[in-house]
Amino acid sequence: MALKKKPVTGMKDIMPEEMEIREYCISVISKTYAEFGFQRIETPCVESIENLTSKSGGDNEKLIFKILKRGEKLRLDDVKSEADLVDGGLRYDLTVPLVRYYSNHENELPVPFKALQMGNVWRADRPQKGRYRQFMQCDIDIIGEPTNLAEIELILATTTTLGRLGFENFQIRINDRRILKAMAACSGFPEDRFDEVFISLDKMDKIGLDGVKKDLEEQGFPEKAIDTYAALFEGLEEADDKLAFLEDRLGGFIEEDVIPTLRETVETVEAAKQAQFRMVFDPTIVRGMSYYTGTIFEIAMPELGISAGGGGRYDGMVGKFTGKDVPACGFSIGFERIILLLMEQVFKVPGSARKKAYLLEKNLPSKQLLEAIRAAQKDRAAGNDVLVVRMNKNKKFQKQQLTEQGYESFEEFYASPRE
């Protein structure tokens, strides 16, 4: 079979220039999250197929790279379905593995457990520009903290990190699944069809309120419910204090503490924040994953028209493994988006060492070779990055190329002394 030079479809080779930025971001992220008491952990990239197909991953479960059974377990003579062939798959997110990890090590871990994960995930998505089938996720999660201390710390940690990476004027848009539900309930939508309502609502930023109304009509929802729902959003649009407006309207449809707690979260973060961003309550934020049970949030970069991450509270998921519900809340940075933005800015990694190149004449005798290597070792011990290479015939061109690669000074070593 012929060898293939290209990476597999939808995955990419990462060049040195991008790796430098990635390494820098990873170090800033890791250091900042450590300041907030998050501890780094890692799980295998491969998970049992049972865990990956347990309906915690939404549509991502359709995109799993599945791994063939090995040895005697693989029987090709009687294959009825894929399930006969596979026993594992590449993880499509870091949340399912985290919850499995927590269930497995519950007794060894502190309460609350604050985890930082940075690792690759895989999704067999249709390849498209800027989206890859292998990409890095960067998640922080707090397991075992029921109060909004979790939300506050997650948002402060994430935004401090983004600030240190040079981002400003972004927004954290926040909502609560229970507000979403109360708004749908008080409008008169049937509870078993809430998710359909939310799917329409989620399109608000693209199609506007009229579009959402039309979308709901097409799904055959009662006109009265649609009109009540729309009026709520129109009222919100005009309200000075959106949370107070909803508190007033949602009365019996929502637990008493939901809106005051959300207000406390927003106000505490606003008052204690270190980065340049705004907290924005946005009742149209939906977040796709059905496992969210409370607060949900997203990083919006309005100037760029993109979301650069998100998260929320998922108090029910640990119970699927342990049989005992444990509160949990997480925030994921869109690592690849961040890198893309920094690459577009031609981001210069700060504080790099001075780069020197030593050019050695070809066939340098042992003694001079040693002198050059010794000098390089000394230079390195002094904190410089030193590249030792053979001198090309066209030395001028070689130096030009090295300059383009960031080399700032050159030393030359010859077999016999030069005039």
Added chain:
Amino acid sequence: MALKKKPVTGMKDIMPEEMEIREYCISVISKTYAEFGFQRIETPCVESIENLTSKSGGDNEKLIFKILKRGEKLRLDDVKSEADLVDGGLRYDLTVPLVRYYSNHENELPVPFKALQMGNVWRADRPQKGRYRQFMQCDIDIIGEPTNLAEIELILATTTTLGRLGFENFQIRINDRRILKAMAACSGFPEDRFDEVFISLDKMDKIGLDGVKKDLEEQGFPEKAIDTYAALFEGLEEADDKLAFLEDRLGGFIEEDVIPTLRETVETVEAAKQAQFRMVFDPTIVRGMSYYTGTIFEIAMPELGISAGGGGRYDGMVGKFTGKDVPACGFSIGFERIILLLMEQVFKVPGSARKKAYLLEKNLPSKQLLEAIRAAQKDRAAGNDVLVVRMNKNKKFQKQQLTEQGYESFEEFYASPRE
């Protein structure tokens, strides 16, 4: 299906204590190799099945985790062999992907190209203590440097890194495949059976010279060849200058420059080294992979009775992709072994930040909550790691546990001022 708490067979969850050491090692490795001009790159964890089964991976090719085709490409109605089912696999090393990467990006990369890769590889080995099916490899390679400048720089970079991680009194054992071949040739073994001879020789450290002789006899090699071969090793044992001894004996069986070049490599490294180790010429070093064409080397930690990495020159492999031979040489640190050794020493990561814990009384009013969060933010900006947690009923026990986790000081926040 029931959810599984354990990681998949043979792979492991990494706990925070180990992750801290891993992160520290990665940062030392990355920084040190950058000083030597190595640039970090990354390839996808998934490679085309064609590349993984191209006979460059030796026995590792039997251990591939294979990935099922997806969508229409997967046809279950007529499965004749595994090959019908899979189109990719998880990489089993970083060398095959590097060579593919180099072939793909040759025109964008400097000459010589000095690459650093740190990433996971997967092998479906029989699970055993301390060996996992997913493990990290850490490779440096120089592509495009034909002279021993590559070997010298690779060995200096690797040993400087090991020194900075606290290792000393280790050895770099070095040999050359061409010496191996010349010794077999001048003893009279048939060239097409050299690999069998080397497999026996490779057992020398376990079974001794007598064992190797017996092993060769059992394979039916001529007595005369075995005796000549054994005499060479006996002579070497007694020789003051092993390389001079071989230069004398191997005369017409080896290219003239092989031994002087190896001597220059050994002596230059010895004279320019910064870590506490010895260069040892060891004619019994074989290295399993058949792709090696010249120098081969291993890190030996005799006190621990283990090898902690190795590498060598593989001038022929790039040509399998590009059709044009390019010289290449690499050195791989046994990252997992290094971590295991540091874990056993209960290694303390140097220069960590001061760890403080803030204990917040439950149901703290918004105002006091904000005060606590603000104080934490200030402390973090000053370079401390601050964990903010709710105070437990048994505060004393909570503090004990936090102390065990490395927290050095505590602050407490209450709803009303305390006496």
